[in-house]
Amino acid sequence: MKKIGLRKxxxxxxxxxxxxxxxxxxxxxxxxxxxxxxxxxxxxPAYYADLNARFMAANPTIKVExxxxxxxxxxxxxxxxxxxxxxxxxxNLNTFSDYAAAGLxxxxxxxFDAKTMADFVPAFIDNSKYNGVAYAVPDLASARMFxxxxxxLYTSGVTKVPTTWAEVTAAAKKIKKKYPRVYPIGLPLGSxxxxxxxxxxxxxxxxxxxxxxxxxxxxxxxENLETMNYLTSLVKAGLTQPSPASTNRTDAFKLxxxxxxxxxxxxxxxxxxxxxxxxxxxxxxxxxxxxxxxxPITLGVQDYFMAFKKxxxxxxxxxxxxxxxxxxxxxxFLRAAGGFIPATKSASSAVDSSLLPFIEQLPNxxxxxxxxxxxxxxxxxxxxxxxxxxxxxxxxxLDKIQKVAVEAGVK
Numbered sequence: 110m111k112k113i114g115l116r117k118x119x120x121x122x123x124x125x126x127x128x129x130x131x132x133x134x135x136x137x138x139x140x141x142x143x144x145x146x147x148x149x150x151x152x153x154p155a156y157y158a159d160l161n162a163r164f165m166a167a168n169p170t171i172k173v174e175x176x177x178x179x180x181x182x183x184x185x186x187x188x189x190x191x192x193x194x195x196x197x198x199x200x201n202l203n204t205f206s207d208y209a210a211a212g213l214x215x216x217x218x219x220x221f222d223a224k225t226m227a228d229f230v231p232a233f234i235d236n237s238k239y240n241g242v243a244y245a246v247p248d249l250a251s252a253r254m255f256x257x258x259x260x261x262l263y264t265s266g267v268t269k270v271p272t273t274w275a276e277v278t279a280a281a282k283k284i285k286k287k288y289p290r291v292y293p294i295g296l297p298l299g300s301x302x303x304x305x306x307x308x309x310x311x312x313x314x315x316x317x318x319x320x321x322x323x324x325x326x327x328x329x330x331x332e333n334l335e336t337m338n339y340l341t342s343l344v345k346a347g348l349t350q351p352s353p354a355s356t357n358r359t360d361a362f363k364l365x366x367x368x369x370x371x372x373x374x375x376x377x378x379x380x381x382x383x384x385x386x387x388x389x390x391x392x393x394x395x396x397x398x399x400x401x402x403x404x405p406i407t408l409g410v411q412d413y414f415m416a417f418k419k420x421x422x423x424x425x426x427x428x429x430x431x432x433x434x435x436x437x438x439x440x441x442f443l444r445a446a447g448g449f450i451p452a453t454k455s456a457s458s459a460v461d462s463s464l465l466p467f468i469e470q471l472p473n474x475x476x477x478x479x480x481x482x483x484x485x486x487x488x489x490x491x492x493x494x495x496x497x498x499x500x501x502x503x504x505x506x507l508d509k510i511q512k513v514a515v516e517a518g519v520k
Contacts, residue, residue: 140425141172142198147183147412149446156445164432171425188485196417198426201248205413209239210482210520215416217243220427225434228453233411236476245413246430247452249443251376252467252474253309253408254394261291261371270395272405274313274339277372277398281348284371295365295373296340296349298496301357304477304488305408307495309374311336312406312475313399318487318514319478326487326514329507335400337503344499354496366390376410377467378448394466396473407467409474411452483517490514 146157154177161173176197178186187202196213208214217237218226226234226243233247257270262280265287271277281293298306308318316332319325327333343349350356350364362379364370366388374397375382383390396405414433416426432438436455443451450464450471451457457468478484490513498506 139172140170140421141174142422142425142429144173144175144199144201144429145183145187145197146175146177146201147180148177149449152445152447153177156441160433160438160441164429167432168425168428171428173429196419198419198422199414199416199429201412201414203410203412204479204485204488205237205245205415206239206480207482207485208415208417209242209244213417214244215418215423215426217246219423220416220430221246221434225431228455230452230454230457230471232409232471232474232476233452236409236411236479237413239480239482245415246434247411248414249446249449249452250409250411251378251449252410252470253305253374253376253397254467254470255372255397256365256375256379257372257393257395258365258368258370259391259393261288261368265371270393271372271398272396273398274400278343278346278348281343281372282346285348288371291368292350292364292370293348293372294343295356295361295370296343296353296499297356297358297361298353298499299355299357299360300492300496301359302492303495304491305410306358306374307333307336307340307491308475308477309397309406309408310340312408313397313403314339315400315403317475318491319481319519321478324519326511326519328487328491328514329504329511333507334504337498337507339400341499341503353499362386365392377450377464380463381448396470404473405470406473406475407470409471409476411476482520483514486517487514 146153148154157175157177161175165171165173183202187200190196205214229246233250234243237243237245237247261284262270265280265283267280267283271280277294284291284293296306311333314332314336316330316336318328320327344353350361350370361370361373362375362382363386365373366383366386368390383392397407399405414430416430433442434453439453439456443449443456450467451460460468477488490510494506494510
């Protein structure tokens with residue numbers, strides 16, 4: 110989950126967790142482990158420098174070589190590691206199933222004991238499984254909600270926050286009439302995160318990318334086509350920003366922060382983004398609107414820690430990962446990452462109050478089919494192509510992506 114710029118450090122879980130001292134089984138002498146992680150914020154390198162210094166002091170037989178990369182760099186590097194046979198010992202990334210399918214990863218139960226495994230939020234650990242087995246663990250998570258500009262909404266004559274597509278359209282028309290220079294709905298379908306934007310809209314219409322029961326891709330389903338046609342109607346009516354297919358999430362967020370977009374899908378860290386932009390927008394959050402046959406849903410998105418099987422490294426990777434998830438160390442991780450939902454139940458009990466609306470929506474969460482090794486390839490196709498469906502041939506675009514998914518397989 111990519112974040113933008115420096116985040117104000119969140120108070121998530123920090124004050125409620127007591128300090129503890131690490132006690133781990135010693136690794137083999139002179140073990141070196143290589144770790145690659147993304148920079149959620151500019152605070153991550155300092156956090157890891159401190160963490161690793163304390164870890165190596167407590168484990169003098171283990172040397173840590175740690176590389177922090179930008180999200181743009183890690184998404185490229187992380188997905189080419191298998192092909193180049195240069196996998197690290199530990200990787201923090203937003204996909205894992207292709208590595209699990211290749212037999213490269215330790216099982217999570219090889220790394221963590223039963224008590225620690227039980228502390229992970231069930232929905233997140235279930236989403237860390239490949240063929241029913243957890244080969245990764247969640248580090249943190251995000252959920253989506255409907256953000257709206259209170260001033261633009263209510264001064265346009267809208268009396269309540271939209272809960273259905275029809276109400277979204279009606280509200281958007283009122284906003285456009287009152288504020289012609291404002292874009293009523295932000296619809297970022299650019300390649301940065303188009304797969305998320307479409308997933309939450311179609312999720313509220315009972316649409317999905319993959320049918321878990323039938324074990325097949327359903328990207329060109331009736332529900333997804335209905336969603337595409339609805340989004341197309343918004344674009345044609347001039348109720349969105351121009352050129353949704355080339356508008357990235359970052360672009361739309363800036364427009365909302367400037368008061369130029371009235372309603373938008375955004376994630377749990379969006380309030381931090383607005384602070385970074387020094388936005389004066391008075392915003393509200395609500396469950397995401399749905400179609401007449403759908404229901405409110407949120408899109409659950411998570412990232413993973415995974416350990417690669419290498420001769421002689423098991424004790425060392427086990428020691429480091431357990432050190433990371435110690436309560437005080439994990440609280441520091443959450444503070445440095447800023448504004449995400451904790452992956453553990455113990456940390457979730459002490460979250461900042463701003464996260465509570467998102468956590469309350471987790472029972473309604475849908476997830477990407479991240480347990481499929483084919484998902485990275487399919488996701489890439491969705492990211493680069495789905496946006497064109499709102500400007501030309503919605504069915505043809507969905508059919509094209511469906512073909513890519515079918516060829517990629519269902520394992």
